Amino acid sequence: MQNQHSFDQHETGTLYLVPTPIGNLDDMTMRAVKTLQSVDLIAAEDTRNTQKLLNHFEITTKQISFHEHNTQQRIPELLAKLRDGLSIAQVSDAGMPSISDPGKELVQAAIAADLPVVPLPGANAATTALIASGLAPQPFMFYGFLPRKASEQTKVLTALAQQEQTVIFYESPYRLAKTLTAIQAVFGDRQATLARELTKLHEEFIRGSLSELITWAAASARGEFVVMVAGAQPQPPVVSDEPLKAQVAARIAQGDQPNAAIKAVAKANGLRRQAVYKAYHGLEETE
Structure with missing residues (x-):
């Protein structure tokens, strides 16, 4: 058992998980800005992308790259810095670190090393889309990106098909129509909502049946999407x-x-x- 008091004095540094805007820079919180200004180092998914954010808020903190391709190399280095008393902010390109983005491996390693991990609240595409979807907002299940291989995708969707909560996926415009078709083939023609380009100038919500959304996606898909599908209807109890x-x-x-x-x-x-x-x-x- 481990009990972390986030804001006690620590002999080590702290790993801060800092969400960044998913589109609109005004969604950056004051606490997030102050944290990025005060830490010793920022571990960024893409340092070039994060530098634009830092420049906008006049943040001069040094960065180090931390992404899916250098995870194993970076984790020992970052843990050593935390043990030496340096505080690190981890950021992804947009939204919450670890949610369909790099992050979870460093978090797990820090916890295993008994180093404090402090999350900040902020922008998140899944819940932002869900509350405006028109579908039941709770309970819900966030899945993220489905597997690319058709056989693995079908296996995952079959396991999700009987879930009665709203299910949330992420998808790119290039695979959207194909993914919606795969979902419909397993789930049936349920109600669903697409949220496109959240918080940006061309933000859009498309609501309808999966068959209607497939037709729309084949002709109009642009930008990044959150896909939300209504849960399965509860089945009456079977009594012999x-x-x-x-x-x-x-x-x-x-x-x-x-x-x-x-x-x-x-x-x-x-x-x-x-x-x-x-x-x-x-x-x-x-x-």
Whole structure:
């Protein structure tokens, strides 16, 4: 068990997880700016991209690259700096570090080394899109980018198909129509929403059935997308005839009239009275 008090005095440095704007620079928080100004080093997914953000806010903190291709090389180096008392801010190109972006490996390594990890709140494409989607905002499941291989994609979608919560994916414009077609093939023609270019000048929400969105995407897909698909409809409980018969018989044995017993059993099981009546008398299988 590990108990971290984020803002106690530490002998080591702290790893700060700093979200950056997903489009509109005004979404940068004051705390995020102050953190990037005060840390000793910024670990950035793309230092060239992050430098533009730093220039905009007149931040002069030194950067070091940390991305999916140099993770194993960088982690020991960054941990050593943290142990030496240097504080590091980790940023991705847009949004939250670790969410469909580099980050989780460094976080896990820092925690394993008993180094403090402090997250900052801020811009996130998934939840920003969800609250304006028109679909149920909770519960929801964030998946991110689906696998590229068709067989792996189908396997993942099949596992998600019976989930009753809204499911959120990320996708590029180049694969959007194909991905929507794959989702429809497994999920059926559910309601869905596309959020395009969030917080930017051409922000757009496209709401409709998956079949309608496939047609739209084939002709109009541009920019980065959040794809949100309605969850599966809950299925009524399946109750076999024999337990129903036993429940009705038990109530009759306790003194209920048959019709009253059937009505009570139907209510207790969330079924129509007629379904329990037919089950009790063996007329047909319960619907």
